[in-house]
Amino acid sequence: MPAHWYYERPNIFKRFGPDGVTAYLPAESPHWESMVDGMTYRGSIDILHDKRRFYNREGEVSGADSHGNRLIDPPDKRTHYHDGLQAGQNTHTMASVKVLLDSITERGGYDAEGFIDRWIDFHTTPGRNTDTYLEIYVRRFFENLSEGRPKMQCAEDQKNRWSIGSHTGVVFCVIPFLFTLMQGLERTADGRLQLPPAALSRALEVALSHQRLTHVSVNVTSAFTALAPLLVDLLSAPDGLGPDEYRKMLQKNAKAFHLPRITGAELMDRYREANGPFNIPTDEMWKLHTDLKDEPFDLSDTLLASHSPESFIGDIVTSACYTEHGLPAVLFMAAKNAGDGHFADAVLCNVNVGGDSTGRGAILGAVMGAMVGFERIPGWLKDGLDDGKGLIECIADVVEIAAKGLA
Structure with missing residues (x-):
């Protein structure tokens, strides 16, 4: 979070x-590359509260970031995206996931409208959200709600804003998918659990419907549709698999993905050439983010041996928040750190390669967690979370609700 x-x-x-980031740390300003100051929100519904001073600012340009965006404040005056969050506290994205978990426990199951009501209340009640930066999908949602659009139809469309196709949309799919998947499990006559084919289809349907509450994005839909079978394979794998077996599983599932036709380095060059992505024509931006290679992503042993995470993420794909780049990056880091004993290595690698490390890291955490299991996640990572005990208890309650038909 501090290096986000x-x-x-x-x-x-x-x-x-x-050594970069090696432990939970607070988010402290200045953030030399931050563009929080000057972000816009035009809705009449108050979601900014005590953070309003960071938004809708105007001033003379003092410099540019790596995307070519022109920024107001000099580097030593820029506000951290998560200014004020303490070590182990969750960003807005994961706080929103907690809103979903609480909605499930409150209602005894998943309910889309129940989630949206609770999520709206989370933003409109002062003091509930403690994070500074609200991503564009949040601001556009409440701008649309302010204009009178029905609450279930307020999500912004990627066609209108390219960055709606972000990691956060994929993160939001995971809980509805796994919850519905678990509800669909059946117990055979000899006591084994099995997953009927219809249960997987239903879980994917629920997850993608949930996605569209906040992100109308072909990129997010495509990314999670490709990711879901990997999560199922990892969760269904027998105990005791070694790194090679997990790596082969990742390599098999990687073929569901396609790398962007433009490399990460080329995309950043185009952004800088245009003095920021906002200056690139809409049709060109759409193509930059949706034009994928014809051939499947080949996560081969040769690729893994010839690239470090630092070269793959930066040269081949960008470290930015876009799913068409971030999901291959997740698979690459998971393959590099496959097997028991490497969960911390994977998530710390993710932080220190930079970019959208929190959104991408949540997806990587889900993949690595499905691989190693809860008990093998290092204790310091669980104990260091703010109210980690309460979060773990909440997750256990959600699992109990999902599994109530399996007794």
């Missing part, structure tokens, strides 16, 4: 030391 959206990788090590 550092795109210039050397800045992470300059800011946090020669």
Whole structure:
């Protein structure tokens, strides 16, 4: 979280030391690359509260970031995206996931309207959201709601804003998918659990419907549709598999993905050439983010041996928040750190390669967690969470609700 959206990788090590981020840390300003100051929100519904001072600012340009965006404040005056969050506290994205978990426990199951009501209340009640930065999908949702659009139809469309196709949309799919998947399990006569084919289809349907509450995005839909079978394979795998077996599983499932036709390095060059993505014509932006290679993503042993995470994420794909780049990055880091004992290695690698490390990291955490299981996640990562005990209890309650038909 403290290194979130550092795109210039050397800045992470300059800011946090020669080893980068190695533990939970608070988010402290300044953030040398932050573009929080000057972000816009035009809705009449108050979702900014005590963070209003960071938004809708105007001023003379003092410099540019790695995307070519022109920024108001000099680097030593820029507000951190998560200014004020303490070590182990969750960002807005994961706080929103907690809203969903609480909605499930309150209602005894998943309910889309129940979630939206609770999510709206989370934003409109002062003090509920403690994070500083609200992503564009949140601001556009409440701008649409302010204009009178029905609450279930307020999600912004990627066609109108390219960055709606972000990691957060994939993150939001995971809980509805796994919850519905678990509800669909059946017990055979000899006591074994089995997953009927219809249960997988139903779980995917619920997850993608949930996605459209906040993200109308072909990229998010495509990314999670490809990710879901991997999660099922990892969760269904027998105990005791070694790194090679897990790596082969990742390589098989990687073929459901297609790399962007434009490399990460080329995309950033185009952004800088245009003095920021906002200056690129809409039709071109759509193509930049949806034009994929014809051939499936080949997560081969040769690719893994010839690239480090730092070269793959930056040269081949960008470290930014876009799913067409971030999901291959997740698979690459998971393959590099496959097997028991490497959960912490994977998530710390993700932080220190920079970019959208929190959104991408939540997806990587789901993949690695499905691989190693809860008990093999290092204790310091669970104990260091703010109210980690309460969060674990909440998840256990959700699992109990999902499994109530399996007794």
